[in-house]
Amino acid sequence: MALLSVHDLSAHFGAFTAFEHITFDLEQGSLTGLIGSNGAGKSTLFSAITGYLTPTSGQVLFAGTEVGRYAIEQRVRLGLTRTFQVPREFSGLTVFQNLMAAAPNQDGENLRSLVFAQGKVRQQERDNAERARGILDFLKLDKLASERASSLSGGQKKLLELGRVLMLEPRCIMLDEPFAGVNPVLIQELSNRIKDLHARGIALFVIEHDLTSLSRLVPKLYAMDRGRMIAEGAPEHVLKDPKVREAYMGGVI
Ligand SMILES: Nc1ncnc2c1ncn2[C@@H]1O[C@H](COP(=O)(O)OP(=O)(O)OP(=O)(O)O)[C@@H](O)[C@H]1O
Numbered sequence: 001m002a003l004l005s006v007h008d009l010s011a012h013f014g015a016f017t018a019f020e021h022i023t024f025d026l027e028q029g030s031l032t033g034l035i036g037s038n039g040a041g042k043s044t045l046f047s048a049i050t051g052y053l054t055p056t057s058g059q060v061l062f063a064g065t066e067v068g069r070y071a072i073e074q075r076v077r078l079g080l081t082r083t084f085q086v087p088r089e090f091s092g093l094t095v096f097q098n099l100m101a102a103a104p105n106q107d108g109e110n111l112r113s114l115v116f117a118q119g120k121v122r123q124q125e126r127d128n129a130e131r132a133r134g135i136l137d138f139l140k141l142d143k144l145a146s147e148r149a150s151s152l153s154g155g156q157k158k159l160l161e162l163g164r165v166l167m168l169e170p171r172c173i174m175l176d177e178p179f180a181g182v183n184p185v186l187i188q189e190l191s192n193r194i195k196d197l198h199a200r201g202i203a204l205f206v207i208e209h210d211l212t213s214l215s216r217l218v219p220k221l222y223a224m225d226r227g228r229m230i231a232e233g234a235p236e237h238v239l240k241d242p243k244v245r246e247a248y249m250g251g252v253i
């Protein structure tokens, strides 16, 4: 059974079609890319799958559960997560605090738990802090733990964005342009971390315009154009597809 199954999904903004009739499966632990020209509907598709946008029609199944009516948090609890094209860190918090704020189990925010279950709250905080430190080490952000997120470079913010999602213990991460605005050394670093997560069994679906870096990373690509899925397969196959070449940058790739 596929981990994520999208069936005949469509989304509109008024009379405008963001995407339509999208059907595809993502297998457990798979590593897949999504390409397409600006405005093709890639980010909107991620939003519809992860609960940030209500699609007009169609189904989204995650781990066998129809999640179409689930709130974002319910999908996250099942392990379905995303990052954003423009990172959404809390700029006034430190890097470490950003990870702590992303943790899903925070009974300390609940007054009743604070009063009646202090021991449990403290244990949760310790667990979350340990998890955050492990993620900072993994992403090599440990030396920046006490820095304000606002002082990070664009590439470091992308790493932090990934770190915040890892706090959610995801089974599937949908990454929206992780390499955009990131220098080549950090792109390599991010690619390696994505490979590590893949090796741990996490499914990754990566939107990216950097076709060279993406093709090196993923064994399979999907291509969208004007709200439709137009190709799928091995990167070398998809990038040679005349429909993709025509749609993407007017045939110059
Ligand atoms: N909230 C919204 N209201 C109206 N139209 C929107 C909204 N969000 C996106 N769109 C439109 O939907 C289309 C698809 O946008 P989307 O952001 O999904 O494209 P994309 O493939 O991610 O492009 P890019 O590669 O530039 O990020 C675009 O024409 C965009 O203007």
Ligand SMILES: [Mg+2]
Residues within 6 Å of the ligand: 042, 043, 044, 085, 176
């Ligand atoms: Mg986008």
